[in-house]
Amino acid sequence: MEYGTIISRTIVIYIVILLVFRFMGKREIGELSVVDFVISIMLAELAVLSIENVSVPLARQITPMLILMVIQISLAYISLKSRKLRKLIDGSPSVIIRNGKIDEKEMRKQRYNFDDLLLQLRQKDVRYMSDVEFAILEPSGDLSIIKKEEGKEQNPSAVSYLPLPLILDGRVQNDHLKEIGRNQLWLRQELRKLGYRDVKKISYCSLDRNDQLFIDLIDE
Template identity: 65%
Template sequence: MDYGTIILRTIFIYFIILFVLRFMGKREIGQLSVLDFVVSIMIAELAVVSIENIQVPMLHTIVPIVMLSLIQIFFAFLSLKSEKLRKLVDGRPSVLINKGKIDEGEMRKQRYNFDDLLIQLRQNNVHNIADVEFAILEPSGQLSVIEKDNNNDKNHVSLPLPLILDGNVQKEHLQKLNQTELWLRQEMRKLGYRDIKKISYCALQGDRSFFVDLKDEK
């Protein structure tokens, strides 16, 4: 066995993968979706084949790795332009605890048991389910937790739902607030925003005020 060749291949593949992951973006490291996870596994398998089988030319491994990274970047670019594709590829968040009530049906749908819930609550430094107002299972598998505001019971905590994303009205979120798109447009006009398409992000805050961020605003 040519150990020198194996060592050189290992070093070379290491830098290739490092470059590819950096090129694909920080999201690949910090927040893996299902698609990201699949691509990462495939790249890892190709790297192992290249290191173990020195009879196979390295180009036969590098080309598929580069192609996988380009495919991933292409889908990431398309998901920026298409909300439907973004939801199809990345999935959507699931509310497991809603206004202090556990949604067992949603947990079954996500194949998520109470042990999983308690473990992730502890990882969020929450030791009592009774202290949780909302628990949201993100597409990455992480659990986002919003605790109850026990110091101010009059102002009930509301789930921070985006009403506008990338210029598109989130009708599902409006329905949860028992409001219509007409109401939202009227509220935006009151604030001086007449073109919804120019709004990058809009959400209703706990004090019933709107947080609005315009596209490409400096």
């Protein structure tokens, strides 16, 4: 009887965990943030306890899982509206290599050593450090690589910009403007030249390789 109960509880918990992750979205299945990782560990622990502790009603043990799901979905929804909360929950990417130069200070800040850097460069099929224009350590711990463009070595004075959003969800990102050596006045002047006067109508804006603004309007 006990084996039958364990088998049935295992099947039920498996279905519940599967549904919970499906409801939390595809983001949970891919690269996990710190919060996602904590939620995953807690769900795993609750699942094990639910299967092993057959004396406690299954409904009572499933309830904490559903509460975690509601918390995660609520945080995800609120973070869509609030960049500050999104930054607090997910963290911010860190630029480890900028314009072909390694930022040792940022590496120390992130407790990230050269062995970690070289390992992740090899995993990205990067043979030579000199091929890298930008390397960004994402909040998930993954390293994103932007290689130098062809002809960059022949023209080292050519400026490359980190592909950061200058406008996000209708809000100017002043810290990103500072990263590329520009200010809000320059951005608004460039937008007016292109016929855009209301920043709040812009969903996403960034500077491409040709110093041209890429603009995407909200709900268009």
